[in-house]
Amino acid sequence: MPKKIVIFIFMVALLISAGFFFGYYSAMFESKKPDDRSLKNAETIQLPEETLKPGARIIFITRYKECGHEKRSEMLVDEKYVGYTKSRLQEEFKEWKIESFSNNRVILTKLIDGICEEHYYIGLYEGYVALFQGKPGKDSKLLELTDIKAGILKEEDRKLLERGIVINSKDEFLKIREGLTH
Structure with missing residues (x-):
């Protein structure tokens, strides 16, 4: 039994020592933390918001998701916007x-879920050759209806127009229209 008592006393002494060292080191690290009271009493300095100056530029960038194109426009800040903050x-x-x-410069962006106005195609509308803004098979806008009847076209040209011929400009439309009539 005496051997068990010695082991028991040793274990108790070890636990007391470990508790003492843990408490001591905890107290040491706690004293090195910044005092929260000093942060509570500190004043927050609010810097004035930046405002637009006369002559500043506002750049508008419209991005079209479907075609990937960007349209940019720019305006000089007039008296109405001088002094505006970002939030205003x-x-x-x-x-x-x-x-x-x-x-002196602001960039504003907008994302459009569609295509830009630079997309055209030639197709058929109510039996006539027509110019559309947009892409074939998508929402498109009729821009010009010609007096060229689909019935007088070669069969291969008519089939192409039924699917829609994508073009890049109105000038290209004029050339193709002229070719269809000759």
């Missing part, structure tokens, strides 16, 4: 996202 400008242009803001 965002209220004014709700449908736009402010990509960057400084007192």
